[in-house]
Amino acid sequence: MILSPTATEYHLGVLKAKLAKYRSQLLEPTGKKGEKGEGFDVMKSGDARVALIGFPSVGKSTLLSTLTNTESVAANYEFTTLTCIPGVIEYKGANIQLLDLPGIIEGASQGKGRGRQVIAVARTADLVLMMSCTGYCRGAHGRLGPDDVVYRLLPWRIYFKQKKMGGLKFNATLPLTKMDERMVQMILHEYKIFNAEVIFREDCGADELIDVISGNRVYMNCLYVYNKVDQISIEEIDRIAHQPNCIVVSCNMKLNLDYLLERLWESLAMLRIYTKKPGSPPDFGDPIIMRGGSTVEHVCHAIHRSIVAVFKYALVWGTSTKFNPQRVGLHHVAHDEDVIQIVTKK
Known part of the structure; x- marks a missing residue:
């Protein structure tokens, strides 16, 4: 179900798109010096x-x-x-x-x-x-x-992809109260976009759609x-x-x-992964720091990139398994404080 916005909301949506477009044009540097995005010289380090x-x-x-x-x-x-x-x-x-x-x-x-x-x-x-x-x-x-x-x-909740042909393909995975296909089309036309695919995965409004189209917002x-x-x-x-x-x-x-x-x-959704050699206790003194969603394959790469080529299976102890130890493959998703033993091909 999609509830149609009022005429005033249509008008406001188009005005917001115009303002966002003109503001970007005004703030965009015109000379060779002082380009946007020139940050401090700080090398990224750590986990x-x-x-x-x-x-x-x-x-x-x-x-x-x-x-x-x-x-x-x-x-x-x-x-x-x-x-x-x-x-x-x-x-x-x-x-x-x-x-x-x-x-x-x-x-x-x-x-x-x-x-x-x-x-x-x-x-x-x-x-x-x-x-x-x-x-x-x-x-x-x-x-x-x-x-x-x-x-x-807010994380990204709108899928947007500009295409060369096919017109507008609009869809929503839940009821929308702030937007409909007509308003999406009107906003896209302000950016001279006539062929695109737009999917709403959250009840977002014109501001969020404009952010996605402009591509100058970082959601984090x-x-x-x-x-x-x-x-x-x-x-x-x-x-x-x-x-x-x-x-x-x-x-x-x-x-x-x-x-x-x-x-x-x-x-930061950080994970501590402990490794174990066959016949030896786990090394709890030096964890491998990974990010949430990391798999056994990511752990292998963190140890050494050559391991994946000779990988056979892994034994995992921890909350990511149904029993301990559990034999898993490369695509098994690790949890914090899992213990992993890599078994390679002979």
Whole structure:
């Protein structure tokens, strides 16, 4: 069932598409210098990368210094951090790279406050920690808009593929209340797209469809970290802490940082895989760090790429199996703290 939008909603959808298109044209650099996406020169390292984004003076540098062995200058004045400072969080056998980025302000997408560089680096991260502090006065910084921080909690829920012919093929896997085929067609026409396949897997609106068509939005995991909770009431702490994907901490008093690390680990969907040689106990001292959804084949590649060519089967102990040990193939999906023994062809 698809509920048709009103005439006003059709009009608003088309206007949003026009605004998004014109805004992209205005913000697109015209010269050879200052191209968008030119980030700080920070080499990616470790098992995952996490970017700290937030207003100036919310405690990003203090958090980096507390969670890692890296000292980032923290002071009682704004814009203390003027470049990207990397640190490494050692947690559960994994090395997680944490990036302390300069404070972001309104107009960052146009380059204010080195905003383009901040966004370019954050796009390369596996997770964004959006950091603020309770009762923070935004003052002259204004507020962040959707073009200043391009990270949203929603994953991709719209399939879009432009084609050379065939017109519009539109479908939805659930009832839609904000969109229908006519509105999709009107928005696509604003981008001079007349042949495409569009499938809605969530009840999304015009904004989400425009993001997909524009291709200039990065959908990624995000956690909202509220600092300085020692300065507010317990009732306010409770209210913030129960918001989705929100974590309350105090960097100066080191409150709730253990929980922050645990949520960080869960959001990154990291796995610890232990290996075992025939006739020997598992090596619990040096886990192989993988990402969620990894298979036995991925584990083989992590050990050595030549193993897959001589792979026969694997014995697995852990929560991914029905019994221990279980004989599995390359496509078996591993779970956290599984023990894997690779058996090769003779």
